[in-house]
Amino acid sequence: MNFTVTPESVIAAYGLGAVTYFPRQSAAGIEPRTALFLSSVGLPASEVFTSRMDVEDPYGPDVDAITLGSRFEHYGLQCPEESRSWWSLGYLFTSLLALDPVSGKVFAFPDGATEYIELHRDIESLVFALIELRKLENDHDNGVDPEKLAFRFREAVDAFDATALADEESQWNLSMEELEQGIW
Numbered sequence: 001m002n003f004t005v006t007p008e009s010v011i012a013a014y015g016l017g018a019v020t021y022f023p024r025q026s027a028a029g030i031e032p033r034t035a036l037f038l039s040s041v042g043l044p045a046s047e048v049f050t051s052r053m054d055v056e057d058p059y060g061p062d063v064d065a066i067t068l069g070s071r072f073e074h075y076g077l078q079c080p081e082e083s084r085s086w087w088s089l090g091y092l093f094t095s096l097l098a099l100d101p102v103s104g105k106v107f108a109f110p111d112g113a114t115e116y117i118e119l120h121r122d123i124e125s126l127v128f129a130l131i132e133l134r135k136l137e138n139d140h141d142n143g144v145d146p147e148k149l150a151f152r153f154r155e156a157v158d159a160f161d162a163t164a165l166a167d168e169e170s171q172w173n174l175s176m177e178e179l180e181q182g183i184w
Contacts, residue, residue, distance in 0.1 A: 004160070005127050007041050013134040014044040020051055031104035037123050043089070048137070049097075049130055051090035068098055083107065083116060089126075092119075095171040099123060108171055117167045125161035129172065132156050140179070150176040 010019050022038040045051040064070035069084030086098040086107065094111035097119065106120035120126045136149045153176060157164050164172050 003037060003041055003124055005037075005041055005124050005131065009131060010042055010044050010127060013131045014046065018045050019043065020045065030101040034099065034101065034104040034123050037127075041124070041127065043123070043127065044130055044134075045090070046130075046134070048133060049090060049092050080116065092171050093175060095119075097126070110169065110171070117170055118163055119170055119172075121161050121163050125164065128160050129157045129164055133175075136179075146179045146182065150180050 007019075019042040021040070021042040022035075043051050066087050067084065068086045068088060069079045071088060072079035072084075083098065083100075085102075086100050089097040089099050089106065091097065092108065095108040096111075098107045098109065098116070099105075100107065104122045105118060106123060106126045107116040108119040109116045120129070132153050136153050139149055140146065153172075154165060157172065164170065167173070
C-alpha cells in the first residue's frame with residue numbers, strides 16, 4: 001500500500017523524537033491500512049496533539065486504557081454504544097480523538113461532550129492535517145498573516161479529506177476561527 005503521507009514528511013515536520021511507531025497489530029478486527037500506516041509512517045505528537053503513547057496502564061487492572069467504553073465508565077461518563085470499542089488516540093487541542101479500528105475512521109469527542117464528530121476518513125488524513133498544522137504554526141511564529149494561514153490550511157486539508165472541515169463544530173474549524181480572530 002502506498003500512502004501520500006510518508007515517514008519522511010512526518011519526520012520533517014515533527015522530528016524523529018516526536019513520532020511514535022506502533023507495532024504491526026495482528027489483533028482481530030483492525031483495518032489493515034490503518035495498521036500499516038501506524039507501523040510504517042507513525043503518529044506525531046506535539047503540544048497541540050498529544051498522542052496516547054504510554055504503554056503502561058494508568059488506570060489499573062479494571063480499566064482498559066485503550067478502548068473508550070472502559071475509560072468513559074471509569075470517569076462516570078456515558079459512552080455511545082457504537083464507540084465503546086474505539087481506541088483512544090490522544091487529544092487534539094481539547095478534543096479526545098478516537099480511532100474506530102474496524103473502519104479506520106477518526107472521531108473527535110469535544111471537551112465535555114459524550115457525542116462525537118467524524119473528524120477524518122482515516123488515520124492518514126489526520127496525520128496530513130497535523131503536518132499542515134505544523135506548517136501553519138511555524139509560519140505563524142514567523143509573522144505570516146493569520147487569515148492567509150487559515151485559508152491555506154483549510155484549502156490543503158479540504159482537498160485531502162473534506163470530512164475534517166465538514167462539521168462546523170470540528171476542532172479544526174474552531175481552531176482556524178481562533179487563529180483568524182487573533183486568539184493564538
